[in-house]
Amino acid sequence: MVEKKFAGISLLIIFIYALVISLSENIFFLLACAVLPVLLFFWKKPEGLGALKKINLVNLFMIVTLALTWPNFWEGLIRGLIIAFRVNMVYIVFAALILPQGAAGIYKGLKFLKAPEKIIILILLTMRGIYILNERLDSALISARLRAPGLKGLAKFKVFAYITASILLQGSEKSERVMTAITCRGGFEGFNVEA
Amino acid sequence: MHISEGVLSGEVLISCWAGTCAGLALGLKKTDTKKIVRVAFLSSVFFLASLVNIRIGASSTHLSFLAPMGLILGPVVFPAVFTALLLQGVLFHFGGVLVLGANTFTMAFSALMTYIIFGRAIRESKKIFQAMTFAFIAGAFAVILSASLVGALLGLTDKNFLTAVKILLAAHVPLALIEGAVTSFLISWLKKNSPEFLC
Known part of the structure; x- marks a missing residue:
């Protein structure tokens, strides 16, 4: 039951966190949002961070594309960097809370959430x-x-x-x-x- | 194609979840518990086949199998795509929880539309060549529709994304042709050997 509750609450946390971080592009707001992943990074020491390399390679491609296609180069660059920042933050929370539980965590969590x-x-x-x-x-x-x-x-x-x-x-x-x-x-x- | 977490705005993400939930409700209503086992096994085959890398010249890609999924699973495609994307996130550390709604919506909606538009024509085709032609168009259509939907969601988030979206759509044209060819061969095999398979 404890596992089920933890899995369910983890799913809720990542869902709400990803939503909150998508709401604003204010740099200070985004930096405040980084507190949770930083805390989780040092507390949980997530293991699945190897995928971040691949994710950031895609991010790099995305930043270059946005910078070149945006009406203003610098605005596009900043937009790309903000998106890359969000992706990294959400992924660290995901790696710390969801990945250690594996697929079992997902269906235990869904069961707790009455899916x-x-x-x-x-x-x-x-x-x-x-x-x-x-x-x-x-x-x-x-x-x-x-x-x-x-x-x-x-x-x-x-x-x-x-x-x-x-x-x-x-x-x-x-x-x-x-x-x-x-x-x-x-x-x-x-x-x-x-x- | 997948949208990664953090790209779309909150409003777009929530609207996509609403669409996905409606699709899931429809799909689950159309499936009785006995059928679920079949849906699960078929979606696991599509999941596995979509992981196979196919080399094209110097680069490689993987197929999405959206059109065959739609044509075989019919209205149950939403739960199948949702499950596949959820497992992809957990097993391969790709994707996210919040953006799952948008990814499921763009892919499953395209597959469902393919089923609605081409399903009957393919099922009722008497000649294999006719069915293969429809299947080719269906395969290409599903990929282009899903890429267009992704483009529309990006455009709704910020109009400045539209130039990048045009490049994205152009990049999907070769993939659409390959998907069309694979769908056409797959449907021809099923038509010959197991016609009851098509929903």
């Missing part, structure tokens, strides 16, 4: 589907690559589309078997979303 049961079941089953079907898609792609190395152009897209379509069919068949298994175990009433 519809159907969406929670959908998230849970999609997670399981990803793990099960990942292997099949990978092996199909590897075998296609071995059969026809260096495939190019339209033929490559054709092979990829055919593989995806056949995995869709396999996924649909697998889902029928999973549904039968769930029904045998007492239906969704016995479906443990806490597990």
Whole structure:
């Protein structure tokens, strides 16, 4: 229950924080908003910050594009920097509160926030589907690559589309078997979303 | 394409959440609990396929599969896209919680519109070539519509974004053609082997 409450409150905090930081472009307001991520950074020491490198590479591209396309170069540059600042701040809060809990945290949080049961079941089953079907898609792609190395152009897209379509069919068949298994175990009433 | 956190204004973000919630409510109403398992497995296939990098010349891209998602899942596409984007945020550390509403809306709405406009035509096409042509247009349409919606949201946030939006739209044209080709092949396979798949 404590975990569920923490996950739910974390989701609410990140939602409200992202909204508040989007409301103003005042530099002092934004600096005041930076207090929460800075505190969380030193308190929680989040581990998932490696993605910030990639995010900031995109930010750099965005800043240059905005500076060059804005009517006034400096205004565009400042706008880009403000957006990049917001992205970094929200991501640190996200990395400190949501990422350590993983996908389990998301559906525990949604359950605490009284989200519809159907969406929670959908998230849970999609997670399981990803793990099960990942292997099949990978092996199909590897075998296609071995059969026809260096495939190019339209033929490559054709092979990829055919593989995806056949995995869709396999996924649909697998889902029928999973549904039968769930029904045998007492239906969704016995479906443990806490597990 | 995704919008990152911190770009859109508060008003736009809240309006998008309203649209997403309406879409989610519609999608969940149309799904009974038994169907959810199928939706979950199909959306996990789309999730996985959209992660595969495809090399085009020197660069590489990944496909969005918006049109096939719309054509196969129909009105249930909103919950499927919402789940996929949520998991993408958690598993690959990309995306955000607040902007999830805008990203879901732009993608799922395009997929839903593709289903509404092209779904029946593709389903009822007697010849494979005819279905493939419609599917090609549908695939390209979904990408262009979603990029245009992203552009519209940026334009609503600040009119000065519009020059950047034009560049963004131009960059989506090659991607739209590739998506069109992949959608067309995928639909032709399903039409031949499992026509009941199309919603």
